[in-house]
Amino acid sequence: MKHTTPGSVSRPGGAQTTSPSAQRSKVKSTATALLVLATVLAGALGPMQAAVNGQLGKSIGDGHAAALISFGTGLVLMFVIVFARPVTRREALAIPSLIKGRTIPWWNFLAGLCGAVIVLSEGVTVGVLGVATFQISLISGLVISGVVCDRLGVTASVKQPLTVFRLAGAVLAIVATVIVISPNFSAPHTIALAIMPFVGGLLAGWQPAGNAAVADATGSMLVSIGWNFLVGFTALGIAYAIRAMTSGVDFQLPGSWWMYLGGPLGLLSIALMALLVRGLGLLLLGLASTAGQLVGSLLIDAAIPSLGHTIYAATIIGTVIALIAAVIGMIPSGKSPEATADTAVAAAVGGGEAGEVSPR
Numbered sequence: 001m002k003h004t005t006p007g008s009v010s011r012p013g014g015a016q017t018t019s020p021s022a023q024r025s026k027v028k029s030t031a032t033a034l035l036v037l038a039t040v041l042a043g044a045l046g047p048m049q050a051a052v053n054g055q056l057g058k059s060i061g062d063g064h065a066a067a068l069i070s071f072g073t074g075l076v077l078m079f080v081i082v083f084a085r086p087v088t089r090r091e092a093l094a095i096p097s098l099i100k101g102r103t104i105p106w107w108n109f110l111a112g113l114c115g116a117v118i119v120l121s122e123g124v125t126v127g128v129l130g131v132a133t134f135q136i137s138l139i140s141g142l143v144i145s146g147v148v149c150d151r152l153g154v155t156a157s158v159k160q161p162l163t164v165f166r167l168a169g170a171v172l173a174i175v176a177t178v179i180v181i182s183p184n185f186s187a188p189h190t191i192a193l194a195i196m197p198f199v200g201g202l203l204a205g206w207q208p209a210g211n212a213a214v215a216d217a218t219g220s221m222l223v224s225i226g227w228n229f230l231v232g233f234t235a236l237g238i239a240y241a242i243r244a245m246t247s248g249v250d251f252q253l254p255g256s257w258w259m260y261l262g263g264p265l266g267l268l269s270i271a272l273m274a275l276l277v278r279g280l281g282l283l284l285l286g287l288a289s290t291a292g293q294l295v296g297s298l299l300i301d302a303a304i305p306s307l308g309h310t311i312y313a314a315t316i317i318g319t320v321i322a323l324i325a326a327v328i329g330m331i332p333s334g335k336s337p338e339a340t341a342d343t344a345v346a347a348a349v350g351g352g353e354a355g356e357v358s359p360r
Contacts, residue, residue, distance in 0.1 A: 141201020
């Protein structure tokens with residue numbers, strides 16, 4: 001009696017060939033692996049954006065102005081993209097009437113303020129902390145924020161219970177932040193700077209929900225992202241104008257062209273995530289992009305000595321713990337797996353210009 005493997009089909013003469021279903025499974029596995037790799041690489045755009053904005057703030061000596069420039073370049077690009085098409089142009093121009101008509105709660109239109117906080121923290125802190133420390137603090141804040149927001153039902157219609165795993169993820173996130181800043185315990189100023197991206201991550205937990213609500217109301221995710229940039233830029237601009245009137249500022253534009261890439265890098269990250277999520281789903285996308293952010297931030301600090309950021313053993317340990325915290329924090333409770341991944345997706349499209357990753 002002749003036996004064949006489940007994935008094989010016998011032919012006359014004893015030859016065996018792979019069945020069509022096995023071939024499709026193999027192709028699907030290969031495609032998934034390639035998509036995961038692409039997502040890891042796309043996740044590394046977050047640390048690249050942070051590095052650019054950090055060097056911009058360090059170069060011009062003003063992190064606030066750096067954030068304004070970063071949001072400004074992104075806003076210009078989004079203006080061109082949105083207003084180049086009649087459909088999205090109409091949808092964008094309808095936002096004032098949507099706000100006036102209270103189509104959705106008004107605070108959803110302010111989600112871009114979270115982006116402003118994160119980009120501001122990039123310009124202020126990355127030059128001192130390094131990309132790795134910044135990203136770990138940011139992602140740790142996002143993990144904790146995701147647990148809290150899911151419990152309150154902020155990011156989904158179904159509330160997520162506080163399971164042991166999710167609480168463990170939140171605790172590990174705090175541990176990761178403490179470990180990564182431990183080499184700087186003797187410098188209180190540096191510790192204070194590390195808290196800034198952590199707080200930005202805490203605030204950003206509800207941002208995807210706000211962006212998704214605006215996208216649903218306008219009918220376009222592009223319009224929602226553009227509105228995100230406009231709100232962030234306006235808030236930063238008003239704060240900068242107040243600074244200029246009260247204490248004076250010395251605004252200057254950077255001389256190097258690559259220092260204007262902060263906003264475009266954020267947009268590229270959002271676009272790639274919107275494409276990749278269709279093939280991976282939110283949970284796998286969140287895990288892969290988080291890994292890309294954490295590993296990418298370490299590589300940037302290690303590969304570019306001119307940034308002047310030391311990679312301590314504590315930084316590597318903190319990176320591993322932060323990744324574990326993100327994995328645990330995204331374990332679904334069995335009710336709404338997609339909701340648990342929203343936090344990681346927010347981090348994945350990082351730089352503060354985060355939005356739900358869905359088409360148009």
